[in-house]
Amino acid sequence: MSLKLENIHKFFGHITALKNVNLEVNKGELLVILGTSGSGKSTLLRIISGLEKPDKGRVLINGRDVTYEPPYNRPTSMVFQDLALFPHLNVFENIAFGLKIRKYDRREVEIRVKEVAEMLRINDLLDRSVAKISGGQRQRVALARSLVLHPDILLLDEPLGALDMKLRMDMWVELKKLQRQVANTWVFVTHDQHEAMALADKIAVINTGEIQQLGTKDEVYDSPASLFVASFIGEMNFLEGRVTEVKGDVLKVETPVGEVEATMQRVKGRPETGARVTVGIRPEKIQITKTPNDCINTLSARVSEINFSGVLTTYELELPDGSRIKIQTTSRQMGYRQGDKVYISWSPEDVNVYVTQ
Amino acid sequence: MLPSRKGLLTWLGRRRWINWIPSTTYLLLLFYIPIAMLMYYSFWRYLKLFRFEPALTLENYLRFFTSPIYTRVLLNTIFIVGVAMALLLIVGFPIAYFIARYVRSSADRIILLMLIPVEINYLIRIFAWRTILGENGILNSFLVAVGVIEKPLPIFFYNWFAIVIVTMHEWLPYVVIPLYISLRSIPRSLYEAAHDLGASRLQTFLKITLPLCKPGILTAIFIVFIPALGEFAIPALVGGKSGYMIGNMIENQLLAAGNWPLATAASVILLATSLIIVGIMVKILGMEALYR
Numbered sequence: 001m002s003l004k005l006e007n008i009h010k011f012f013g014h015i016t017a018l019k020n021v022n023l024e025v026n027k028g029e030l031l032v033i034l035g036t037s038g039s040g041k042s043t044l045l046r047i048i049s050g051l052e053k054p055d056k057g058r059v060l061i062n063g064r065d066v067t068y069e070p071p072y073n074r075p076t077s078m079v080f081q082d083l084a085l086f087p088h089l090n091v092f093e094n095i096a097f098g099l100k101i102r103k104y105d106r107r108e109v110e111i112r113v114k115e116v117a118e119m120l121r122i123n124d125l126l127d128r129s130v131a132k133i134s135g136g137q138r139q140r141v142a143l144a145r146s147l148v149l150h151p152d153i154l155l156l157d158e159p160l161g162a163l164d165m166k167l168r169m170d171m172w173v174e175l176k177k178l179q180r181q182v183a184n185t186w187v188f189v190t191h192d193q194h195e196a197m198a199l200a201d202k203i204a205v206i207n208t209g210e211i212q213q214l215g216t217k218d219e220v221y222d223s224p225a226s227l228f229v230a231s232f233i234g235e236m237n238f239l240e241g242r243v244t245e246v247k248g249d250v251l252k253v254e255t256p257v258g259e260v261e262a263t264m265q266r267v268k269g270r271p272e273t274g275a276r277v278t279v280g281i282r283p284e285k286i287q288i289t290k291t292p293n294d295c296i297n298t299l300s301a302r303v304s305e306i307n308f309s310g311v312l313t314t315y316e317l318e319l320p321d322g323s324r325i326k327i328q329t330t331s332r333q334m335g336y337r338q339g340d341k342v343y344i345s346w347s348p349e350d351v352n353v354y355v356t357q
Numbered sequence: 358m359l360p361s362r363k364g365l366l367t368w369l370g371r372r373r374w375i376n377w378i379p380s381t382t383y384l385l386l387l388f389y390i391p392i393a394m395l396m397y398y399s400f401w402r403y404l405k406l407f408r409f410e411p412a413l414t415l416e417n418y419l420r421f422f423t424s425p426i427y428t429r430v431l432l433n434t435i436f437i438v439g440v441a442m443a444l445l446l447i448v449g450f451p452i453a454y455f456i457a458r459y460v461r462s463s464a465d466r467i468i469l470l471m472l473i474p475v476e477i478n479y480l481i482r483i484f485a486w487r488t489i490l491g492e493n494g495i496l497n498s499f500l501v502a503v504g505v506i507e508k509p510l511p512i513f514f515y516n517w518f519a520i521v522i523v524t525m526h527e528w529l530p531y532v533v534i535p536l537y538i539s540l541r542s543i544p545r546s547l548y549e550a551a552h553d554l555g556a557s558r559l560q561t562f563l564k565i566t567l568p569l570c571k572p573g574i575l576t577a578i579f580i581v582f583i584p585a586l587g588e589f590a591i592p593a594l595v596g597g598k599s600g601y602m603i604g605n606m607i608e609n610q611l612l613a614a615g616n617w618p619l620a621t622a623a624s625v626i627l628l629a630t631s632l633i634i635v636g637i638m639v640k641i642l643g644m645e646a647l648y649r
Contacts, residue, residue, distance in 0.1 A: 071549070072554075078553045080546045080550055084550035088568045
């Protein structure tokens with residue numbers, strides 16, 4: 001186990017920033033901590049780095065308890081949100097900072113800086129001022145400054161925030177490659193679900209100081225553990241309802257637009273008959289047809305909006321009770337027009353059910 | 358026919374050089390011409406008390422540099438102001454650092470409080486030090502009371518160190534403010550990054566805080582060093598024998614000895630000295646490193 005957090009609590013005055021956080025990351029894994037601003041995700045990262053001390057709990061790195069070790073005694077290195085490049089030092093001196101502090105001799109410093117600069121393709125910027133390079137290049141310098149120390153764990157605090165969308169997407173691919181190449185553990189904090197999906201081996205979704213779900217990308221996407229995770233990652237259609245029957249592997253829910261069936265493995269909690277629940281279905285899991293098919297979970301609807309945006313076409317449909325539902329498909333020519341009456345259906349395995357007290 | 362307002366504005370707008378006239382005239386009349394006159398006087402010939410004739414001679418400069426007294430006074434001046442400046446930075450830095458890092462929200466009020474003594478008349482402030490450092494002052498009374506000394510000693514006042522203390526009191530806010538501004542502009546994340554990369558507190562201070570504070574240090578030196586070099590009221594009032602500074606010498610030559618050519622030559626030398634010292638400071642602190 002490369003990194004292990006045990007029962008981490010952190011309070012700022014009366015505010016609980018982190019509540020009973022438990023986390024395990026294996027060596028060589030890339031964990032993304034995903035949460036909105038104020039969710040405690042940066043505080044968590046700062047606790048791992050040692051810039052902040054937890055009020056309760058333990059931080060273990062490679063099995064060693066480092067909870068009360070200062071940042072400079074930990075095998076971690078952090079890439080800051082504002083990058084925190086030293087403005088009075090040039091690119092080379094910035095990257096070499098940690099090595100020089102560790103009193104490496106000049107030759108060794110030069111070799112290691114050149115090596116990491118080559119890896120990040122900034123080797124011809126080494127004598128430039130950090131003020132006179134582009135945002136993307138500054139990014140690389142910050143990464144190089146940390147990677148040159150060969151940290152066991154690299155911590156990244158929304159480092160791509162300042163870049164435009166196109167550049168960010170390029171960086172995702174490159175970071176992922178880089179992480180495989182250096183093969184150490186990375187913990188990446190972001191509020192952007194697309195970034196999380198693009199980078200992560202594992203995702204930890206955090207909200208109001210609590211880990212909502214820790215799992216692989218597929219687990220988090222296909223089977224979100226809570227309503228918050230379901231609405232935070234990807235798009236999800238929600239229907240409110242009441243449980244009418246629990247029988248073996250099948251759960252039936254009565255909603256204002258009709259009966260919905262779900263398989264038990266997707267049901268969170270143990271709802272009993274009569275319990276209020278929310279049903280969630282991903283837009284791409286819904287089929288749309290002109291005539292009703294024999295499947296369970298079939299509803300009638302009317303097309304109210306069609307939006308083609310490149311790869312995906314999004315249909316917005318109006319259900320009989322006036323609520324709306326979203327459907328996404330990659331096929332473009334389905335021949336529907338606004339106002340058409342259609343039938344929609346989905347498989348019980350794609351239905352997530354959450355108990356809403 | 359009078360031109361319309363709009364017409365006049367376009368006419369002026371096309372002639373940008375007109376904008377330069379007021380400021381240039383002001384500087385020319387009140388700054389460059391007086392300095393040129395000062396320099397010109399320094400080449401005149403001294404005849405006797407308040408009598409001199411126009412000439413182009415270097416004898417005033419020669420007299421200044423060949424006299425052991427005048428050069429010693431100049432070096433003494435640089436020494437006293439240098440000590441004061443160094444102590445000011447040493448005292449001012451922790452104050453500025455504290456304000457910048459720990460009292461951010463009410464920093465403006467603290468700076469304002471620091472500026473209040475500056476509003477008190479300059480001479481009164483100097484005299485006030487006599488009640489502290491003088492023979493019957495607080496310091497002596499205290500030392501006698503606690504039994505460290507038997508009777509008041511005249512050693513705390515009328516010497517060069519009294520000048521250092523009074524000068525420091527005079528200029529402290531002007532050192533703290535630029536240092537504070539420099540320190541405030543250093544993002545917290547830079548300190549954290551340095552710690553994260555392995556630097557201890559001392560290493561962070563030496564490698565991050567101090568270098569990034571150079572503009573503030575340099576500004577403080579600009580503000581304090583130059584006027585303090587030409588100071589004559591403080592040494593006259595508290596300096597005594599060991600605190601005779603070049604400002605006193607110029608004043609003396611100008612008003613008592615009536616040797617204006619020598620006084621102006623000394624002024625020009627003082628001006629040159631200030632420029633050289635500032636030049637050296639810029640060289641050492643490397644102002645340009647921050648703007649490359």
